[in-house]
Amino acid sequence: EASASSQPASGEGTLADRIQHRRASGSAAPTPVPLTAWAERIARIPLLGAGTAANVIYDFRPGIGAADAFPWQRWRRIVGWQDPVDQLVDNRAQYRENAVRRGQWDALLGPIETRRAIAAWLRRSRAVRCEDEQILIAGSVQQMLALLARLLVEPGQGLIVEDPSYVGFHAAFLAEGARLQGVPVDQSGLRVDALPRIDPTSVADAAHLAVVTPSHQYPTGVTLSLERRLALLEWARRHGVLVVEDDYDGDLRLEGQPLEALRGLDDRDEVIYLGTFSKALYPAMRLGYAVLPRWLVEPVARARAASDRHPTWRDALAVARFIEVGELERHLARVRRLYRLRRDALVTALHDHLGDVVVIGPAEAGIHLLAGLPDGTDDVGIAHNAEQLGIEFSPLSPHYYSTSPRQGMLLGFGALPEEQLARGIQLLAPLVRAAVPNSGEACRS
Numbered sequence: 001e002a003s004a005s006s007q008p009a010s011g012e013g014t015l016a017d018r019i020q021h022r023r024a025s026g027s028a029a030p031t032p033v034p035l036t037a038w039a040e041r042i043a044r045i046p047l048l049g050a051g052t053a054a055n056v057i058y059d060f061r062p063g064i065g066a067a068d069a070f071p072w073q074r075w076r077r078i079v080g081w082q083d084p085v086d087q088l089v090d091n092r093a094q095y096r097e098n099a100v101r102r103g104q105w106d107a108l109l110g111p112i113e114t115r116r117a118i119a120a121w122l123r124r125s126r127a128v129r130c131e132d133e134q135i136l137i138a139g140s141v142q143q144m145l146a147l148l149a150r151l152l153v154e155p156g157q158g159l160i161v162e163d164p165s166y167v168g169f170h171a172a173f174l175a176e177g178a179r180l181q182g183v184p185v186d187q188s189g190l191r192v193d194a195l196p197r198i199d200p201t202s203v204a205d206a207a208h209l210a211v212v213t214p215s216h217q218y219p220t221g222v223t224l225s226l227e228r229r230l231a232l233l234e235w236a237r238r239h240g241v242l243v244v245e246d247d248y249d250g251d252l253r254l255e256g257q258p259l260e261a262l263r264g265l266d267d268r269d270e271v272i273y274l275g276t277f278s279k280a281l282y283p284a285m286r287l288g289y290a291v292l293p294r295w296l297v298e299p300v301a302r303a304r305a306a307s308d309r310h311p312t313w314r315d316a317l318a319v320a321r322f323i324e325v326g327e328l329e330r331h332l333a334r335v336r337r338l339y340r341l342r343r344d345a346l347v348t349a350l351h352d353h354l355g356d357v358v359v360i361g362p363a364e365a366g367i368h369l370l371a372g373l374p375d376g377t378d379d380v381g382i383a384h385n386a387e388q389l390g391i392e393f394s395p396l397s398p399h400y401y402s403t404s405p406r407q408g409m410l411l412g413f414g415a416l417p418e419e420q421l422a423r424g425i426q427l428l429a430p431l432v433r434a435a436v437p438n439s440g441e442a443c444r445s
């Protein structure tokens, strides 16, 4: 009320005028300044990880692992192990800061100890072709996607994604104004035969980046066949496209031998490989890693210099030690056993309560599965109603971008003990049945 009409409106006058106006108005609310076009784009993108119901009892969100199985004591010992050498750690961090200022940008990629440990681990566990100097340690896959989007995609330029795909991919690239081109997925993964013909020399806005999840397609859970992996690399070469392989849960194969990473087949340094500790350890760790083609290392380091400089040094060093002493391998062996039991409990509960309604997707890897629903079901509506019962899961349809969405429930089984999984599905089943058109008839296969 006090805002006198004689005062300049927000955004008008000199800076001094505006500051005076703000003080004079006596308003507790700060005066906003105009947001950028980037901010406007991002405001239109549905927020990731938002809307979590406060009282989730049955947490079926995909990608949430067993926090109770994390070896906290061992982790504490490893982090504590650094204490006697704290001064040394600090000195080294300081030394690296100085090195960065002198133009030795490789320190921006993270501690060399961690990069070395991860490179060795990736070569050993995922047959990834990489050298220490190609490894970037970042806060997460999401952060790396954001960096890559800024470095590699101009507004209006195409980006190839699987359809359906992770909404985190959509967010990172839509924020930069990319034009998403969804390519359908079937039982053998990305339909390589449906990839577009691209002539990068004639069309300025042609896609030159494709983001894929070959080991465990997100969200459907299918695995890209070896034949298609080779065909994808061949297509990428022919069309001048750089492939980004998101191997977000590649070390959580629950059945059979994992197919080697796409970056294991790449003998020309043409695939960007992304990994994260969010699934293998826990999401709040916020540490991920990339293997970058050699030509891209310096541009990424420079982009980093203008954002967070480097990852949190202490946690990154603790991860290096965790890998070196074999704890990561031991932990993964333990949780794979646990996740098999939880996956089996979820599959059994789905058969028991919704066997005639859902199509249970492949569940040979990772910590979620897709329960497909018949066309005409409103999966978002079910998710909304389920929240009232303290049940949270992720509906399938929002993961589609180009093709017409199918309906389904992405059900994480990492975070819940077996009885809870069974009870949650029992509670959810009536909601699902009520939403399925002509419930009782057999579901399409």
Ligand SMILES: Cc1ncc(COP(=O)(O)O)c(C=O)c1O
Residues within 6 Å of the ligand: 062, 063, 139, 140, 141, 142, 143, 166, 168, 213, 218, 246, 248, 275, 276, 277, 278, 283, 287, 288
């Ligand atoms: C396909 C995919 N990639 C990446 C991530 C997240 O990784 P980060 O936590 O490192 O951003 C997720 C998380 O659910 C995911 O589903």
